[in-house]
Amino acid sequence: MQLEEMKKEIETLVITKGFYNNPEDIPKKLLFAFIELGEASDAWKKGLPEEKFAEEIIDVIFYLLDASRLACPNTNMDETFKKKLEKNLNRPYQYGEGHRTNTP
Numbered sequence: 001m002q003l004e005e006m007k008k009e010i011e012t013l014v015i016t017k018g019f020y021n022n023p024e025d026i027p028k029k030l031l032f033a034f035i036e037l038g039e040a041s042d043a044w045k046k047g048l049p050e051e052k053f054a055e056e057i058i059d060v061i062f063y064l065l066d067a068s069r070l071a072c073p074n075t076n077m078d079e080t081f082k083k084k085l086e087k088n089l090n091r092p093y094q095y096g097e098g099h100r101t102n103t104p
């Protein structure tokens, strides 16, 4: 399943379950994604089963894609992923990690 397909599945879930579904709800969805990141971190620190960590990461992805569905409905996230991956692959070694040494 690709990101655009996942967005449609998430939209169905949101509508079916009566979750927040308006552009003004985007900040809440981003906050929920952050909360789920915290849950993933907590699962890792507690040494919980791998499945629990994976489930929390999926919760993060759910909220991020749901926010993207409302914030940028005309943007194809599969194409955006490919473009961003290509952009990052063309950046220098260890880009953005200035605290590390630059020797491979």
Ligand SMILES: [Mg+2]
Pocket: 036, 039, 055, 056, 059
């Ligand atoms: Mg969770």
